[in-house]
Each structure stands twice: as C-alpha cells, then as structure tokens.
Amino acid sequence: MEYVNPEGLRLDGRRPMEMRQLRAEIGVVSKADGSAVFEMGNTKVIAAVYGPREVQNRSQQMNDQALVRCEYSMANFSTGDRMRKPKGDRRSTEISLVIRQTMEACILTHLMPRSQIDIFVQVLQADGGTRSACINAATLALADAGIPMRDLVTSCSAGFLNGTPLLDLNYVEDSAGGPDVTVGILPKLDKVTLLQMDAKLAMDTFENVMQLATEGCKAVATYIREILLEHTKQLEFRRGL
Amino acid sequence: MRGVQLSLNKGQKLRLERALDKLESLSSKANSDASVTVADDISVNYEDAILKGHGTTELDGRVVATLCGVVERVNKLVYVRALRARYKPEIGDIIVGRVIEVAPKRWRLEINFSQDAVLMLSSMNLPDGIQRRRTAIDELNMRSIFEENDVICAEVRGFQHDGCLHLQARSQKYGKLKTGQLLTVPPYIVKKRKQHFHYLDQYGIDLILGCNGFIWVGEHVEVRDDMVEDQIYKSDQENLNSGNTLSSNEIEETYTPLDTRQHICRIANAIRVLSTLGFMITVELIMEILNLSKSLNLDIHEMLGGEFHVLVAEKEAERRSSLTKKR
Structure with a gap:
C-alpha cells in the first residue's frame, strides 16, 4: 500500500514531517488535584492526577520518597469496533508501566515522602500514538496538580514507511506493520526518558527517525508550555491581590 | 478555563x-512576568548571593522552577508559590478537617495535605474542661468526643521529628462542628x-x-x-x-430554624x-x-x-x- 503519494502527501493529507493538530485543556475533572485533556489530531486522552496523598496500602509506603502509581485504560467507545476488553490485559498493563516509569523519572519524589501520587489516563478516541498522547496528558495533569518536577516530559512517535521517515503516525500508518518509534524527552535537560520501537530499522535510518521524533517532542513541549503559562496567568489574575 | x-x-x-x-x-500592570511554569528559567541577579527556596532547583548555574506558579522574592530568597496544589501546613494555621480514623490516643484527620494529620488526645481540651492527665478511661471514651467522619476545627501545632503533622485544639473555639x-x-x-x-x-x-x-x-x-x-x-x-426516643432536649439541640x-x-x-x-x-x-x-x-x-x-x-x-x- 502507498502511504506517501507521489506528491509527497500522506493518507490524511499531511507532509511526512508534519504533526497533527494539538489541543490541550487543563482542569477538566473538578474533583481531581490536577487534570487535562490532550488531543493529537483524532487521538484524545484524558488524564487525572490525585495526590500527593496518604498511602492507601501501608506496606507500600516509602519513608524517603513518594509512591507513584499509574493506571491506563481505553474507553470501550475509543476504537472503531466496540470491544469489551478485560481490565488489566497485557497491553494496558505494559502502557501503565511505561507511563509510570516515565513520569516517576521527572517527579521530584523525594520532596513528598510517605505519600502517593495516582495518575489515571484514559483514551477517549484512539487514532494512533496513544502512548505519546497519554504521556503528554499526564505531564499537563501533574503540572496542574502542583507536583514538583525536574522538567516536563513530552512524547511523540515517528515511523518509517515507503522509504520516508514519518512524524506522528495515525492509526492506519501505525497498523501498516512498519517500525514505530515512540520517544519521550525532557526538553530542558535534553535527555531521553523513553524510547520504544517495534520492528527493525537500519542504524542510519533509525538516527533520522529518532531525530524526527525528538523534533516532534520539542514542538509538543513548546505547545504544552504555552498552555501551562496561560493557565497559570489566568489563575493568578483571577485570584487578585 | x-x-x-x-x-x-x-x-x-x-x-x-x-x-x-x-x-x-488590572492585574497585569502589577506583575507581568512573575508567572512561571515547570522548567522555566527564573531571572535573578547572579552578582548577589541568592537563596533558592521551594519550587526551585539549580541547573547549569541557573535557577529553574519546578512548579507552575508565581515567583516571589523576599530579600535574598527566591521561591515559587504554587497556585493549584494541595495545602501546605504552616504552624498556627486554622484548619478544618474530617476524622478518618480513631487510633490509640489519637485521631487521624484528612486535611487536604499529602499525609493525614494527627490530633493527639493529649493536645486537646477535654469536654469537662479540667486539666489533668489522660487516663485509660479517657482513651476508651475517645469516640464520645470525635467519631469517624466528624468534621472538626483545629490549629496546626507543627511537624513531629518523624515527619507527621500534629494538630491541637486547646480552646473552646476548636472542636466538633455540627x-x-x-x-x-x-x-x-x-x-x-x-x-x-x-x-x-x-x-x-x-x-x-x-x-x-x-x-x-x-x-x-x-x-x-x-x-x-x-x-x-x-x-x-x-x-x-x-432506647431510641429523642428527648425534648435533644430535639431542641438538633433543631435548626x-x-x-x-x-x-x-x-x-x-x-x-x-x-x-x-x-x-x-x-x-x-x-x-x-x-x-x-x-x-x-x-x-x-x-x-x-x-x-x-x-x-x-x-x-x-x-x-x-x-x-x-x-
């Protein structure tokens, strides 16, 4: 199948290096400490953060740092065919773990000893790149909850189809069976916190794809930063003196 | 929004x-660039010695925020005041909390902090108003003072050396709210x-x-x-x-116009x-x-x-x- 037509356009009309439209909203769950909705094109993810709060299971309490927990789920209506998936299948357990590890790396857990932070992410619409969208949504929600972090984590995926590196794969491109590289970075520190790839890729093309994904992450970071600053200013001026 | x-x-x-x-x-005139987000640089005059407070960290010799909030400067101290975050107790604060557990000699309270607060039996006035040692009988009667899910008002006493937050209610104005x-x-x-x-x-x-x-x-x-x-x-x-019949006294007590x-x-x-x-x-x-x-x-x-x-x-x-x- 042809994923990039001779004019250099992809199936949804994007250029190979083009991202889907981003949209984010903070404060969507009123009872949560922090929450956000993040959209990348048709992928839509909601994240809610509770905490730092008292550890529910005393045996898991740590005296020098906070416990970070994460739960990923996909809404039944998120995909084209409505499936009733059992909770805690392999895929969602794996993604929960990935998100937890990525977020834990940037949260300053030592500042909140003997407490726990819960992150809940749910996919409302799945159109490829749910992993990256979840991480971006979780970052926004954590920042909204006022949890101290080293840096924002942002994530973006990239692939390689028809001999062209493609940024931010959608569902059709994702299920083409080509390589799918998900990268998560700390933009300020310029460090990689997440790198996942299925399928094989030649060394030199990998460099290109990875570079592309990193650029994507940075674009996401600028957007997230804008949204957060706007939100903080809103809160401050509304509160008044 | x-x-x-x-x-x-x-x-x-x-x-x-x-x-x-x-x-x-109206507000933008007062402080325009005081808002920061996570990992924003905070501009400080590096010639002066500065103290990095809460919500800041150092990265390559620059001061960087770790929270979203407003930069505050007090003399040499630079810190970020977080807006939407959980409550951070300060000694002497008056708080309202909900009892979630009655434990030996203490009540545990939910106060929107990262941990539960502790109100010791010894740091509150007994209902009879007499200052004395708390006996084992007092300890057994703790539920007659506060039960689970009661809303009470207290004052922050301070952090204990083990890091848990202690409250006190040593006045008539503190206590159960109904x-x-x-x-x-x-x-x-x-x-x-x-x-x-x-x-x-x-x-x-x-x-x-x-x-x-x-x-x-x-x-x-x-x-x-x-x-x-x-x-x-x-x-x-x-x-x-x-039995379960309410006395006229009790009805009067629970009645609100x-x-x-x-x-x-x-x-x-x-x-x-x-x-x-x-x-x-x-x-x-x-x-x-x-x-x-x-x-x-x-x-x-x-x-x-x-x-x-x-x-x-x-x-x-x-x-x-x-x-x-x-x-």
Whole structure:
C-alpha cells in the first residue's frame, strides 16, 4: 500500500514531517488535584492526577520518597469496533508501566515522602500514538496538580514507511506493520526518558527517525508550555491581590 | 478555563469574557512576568548571593522552577508559590478537617495535605474542661468526643521529628462542628488573615475559612464552657431515656430554624460561585455576593446558574478597578 503519494502527501493529507493538530485543556475533572485533556489530531486522552496523598496500602509506603502509581485504560467507545476488553490485559498493563516509569523519572519524589501520587489516563478516541498522547496528558495533569518536577516530559512517535521517515503516525500508518518509534524527552535537560520501537530499522535510518521524533517532542513541549503559562496567568489574575 | 463549565448563552459568554479581560488588564500592570511554569528559567541577579527556596532547583548555574506558579522574592530568597496544589501546613494555621480514623490516643484527620494529620488526645481540651492527665478511661471514651467522619476545627501545632503533622485544639473555639455545610475549595484562594473565625451576627451563622481550603458554614454556637454539672445532668438524661426516643432536649439541640438553614445554603452557594470563578475568598466578598443575590431577589438555587456567575464576575471587575483608582 502507498502511504506517501507521489506528491509527497500522506493518507490524511499531511507532509511526512508534519504533526497533527494539538489541543490541550487543563482542569477538566473538578474533583481531581490536577487534570487535562490532550488531543493529537483524532487521538484524545484524558488524564487525572490525585495526590500527593496518604498511602492507601501501608506496606507500600516509602519513608524517603513518594509512591507513584499509574493506571491506563481505553474507553470501550475509543476504537472503531466496540470491544469489551478485560481490565488489566497485557497491553494496558505494559502502557501503565511505561507511563509510570516515565513520569516517576521527572517527579521530584523525594520532596513528598510517605505519600502517593495516582495518575489515571484514559483514551477517549484512539487514532494512533496513544502512548505519546497519554504521556503528554499526564505531564499537563501533574503540572496542574502542583507536583514538583525536574522538567516536563513530552512524547511523540515517528515511523518509517515507503522509504520516508514519518512524524506522528495515525492509526492506519501505525497498523501498516512498519517500525514505530515512540520517544519521550525532557526538553530542558535534553535527555531521553523513553524510547520504544517495534520492528527493525537500519542504524542510519533509525538516527533520522529518532531525530524526527525528538523534533516532534520539542514542538509538543513548546505547545504544552504555552498552555501551562496561560493557565497559570489566568489563575493568578483571577485570584487578585 | 477551569471550573467554568457553565451553560451560558452567547451574550453571557461575551459579558463574562469582558469582565475577565478587565480583571486581567488590572492585574497585569502589577506583575507581568512573575508567572512561571515547570522548567522555566527564573531571572535573578547572579552578582548577589541568592537563596533558592521551594519550587526551585539549580541547573547549569541557573535557577529553574519546578512548579507552575508565581515567583516571589523576599530579600535574598527566591521561591515559587504554587497556585493549584494541595495545602501546605504552616504552624498556627486554622484548619478544618474530617476524622478518618480513631487510633490509640489519637485521631487521624484528612486535611487536604499529602499525609493525614494527627490530633493527639493529649493536645486537646477535654469536654469537662479540667486539666489533668489522660487516663485509660479517657482513651476508651475517645469516640464520645470525635467519631469517624466528624468534621472538626483545629490549629496546626507543627511537624513531629518523624515527619507527621500534629494538630491541637486547646480552646473552646476548636472542636466538633455540627449543623452546617462543609465546602472544599482550592487552598490558594483562601486568604490568610488574622481572623479565620467569623460570626455573622445578622444571620446567626458561624463561618470558618480553614487555611486548607475546607470552609465551614454552620449555625452559630455559643462558646460556652461545658461545666461539670452540665455533663452529669446530660448523662443522667441519657440514662433516663434509654432506647431510641429523642428527648425534648435533644430535639431542641438538633433543631435548626428554616431561615438559618436558608442562610447557610445562601452563604455556601456564594462561596461556591467564588471558587468556580477562582476569586479570592474573604468574608467581605462573601457578604457582598450574598447582598447581591438578595438585592436581585434570587432563589438559593439560582445562585449557581450561569447568569449569577457573570454578574459576580462583573461586580468583582468593578470593585477591583475602583480599588486601583483610589490608589
């Protein structure tokens, strides 16, 4: 199948290096400490953060740092065919773990000893790149909850189809069976916190794809930063003196 | 926009936007670039020695924020005041909390902090008002003072060496709160003041603005010393009417007149409106909104509608602009 037509356009009309439209909203769950909705094109993810709060299971309490927990789920209506998936299948357990590890790396857990932070992410619409969208949504929600972090984590995926590196794969491109590289970075520190790839890729093309994904992450970071600053200013001026 | 998931028509939306724009223009003169987000650089004069406070870290010799909030500078100290975050206790704060567990010699309270707070039996006044050692019998009777899910008011005593937060309630004004409503708002919009207990005498209502964002609106209770004979009298009464029939005394105690209940609801709704709009909560503002709703002859439930939110926003914009003019 042809994923990039001779004019250099992809199936949804994007250029190979083009991202889907981003949209984010903070404060969507009123009872949560922090929450956000993040959209990348048709992928839509909601994240809610509770905490730092008292550890529910005393045996898991740590005296020098906070416990970070994460739960990923996909809404039944998120995909084209409505499936009733059992909770805690392999895929969602794996993604929960990935998100937890990525977020834990940037949260300053030592500042909140003997407490726990819960992150809940749910996919409302799945159109490829749910992993990256979840991480971006979780970052926004954590920042909204006022949890101290080293840096924002942002994530973006990239692939390689028809001999062209493609940024931010959608569902059709994702299920083409080509390589799918998900990268998560700390933009300020310029460090990689997440790198996942299925399928094989030649060394030199990998460099290109990875570079592309990193650029994507940075674009996401600028957007997230804008949204957060706007939100903080809103809160401050509304509160008044 | 947080919380403003109101159903507004087009005109109301425009008016709300205009009011908020006005508020923004008023505040932007004061501090324009004080807001930071995670991993933003904080500009400081590096020639002076500086102290990095909460919400900051050092990266390659620069000061970087770790929170979203507002940069505050006090002499050499630079710190970031987080806006939407959980409550951070300071010694002496007056807080409202909910009992979640009765443990040996202590109660555990949920106070919107990262851990539960502890109120020791020894750091509160006994109901009989006598200063003495707490005996094993007192310990057994702890549930007669506070039970699970009771709402109580206390003061932050400090952190113990093991890092847990201790409270105290060594005055008649602290203690169990009944006949009223508990509201939870984000702690950053509660202004810290000398006075957090307010008695609104024209309505006969007590208002406690807890620093942790828990606000109590309840019927006024006379602060009285429960005398010893009072206790004996009470226990006699209880013994007399065994079973589940309420004595006339108890009915009188639990009875709240209708207009007091309505006042409680009205004040509670005024606070709800302020918190959804994200405005600072002070007694003066609450009273202003209360009077606004009364002058418009609004029903209690209508205060939570979109139109009233817009009106409050417009009123607040007007108030703040008149304040700045005076200066």
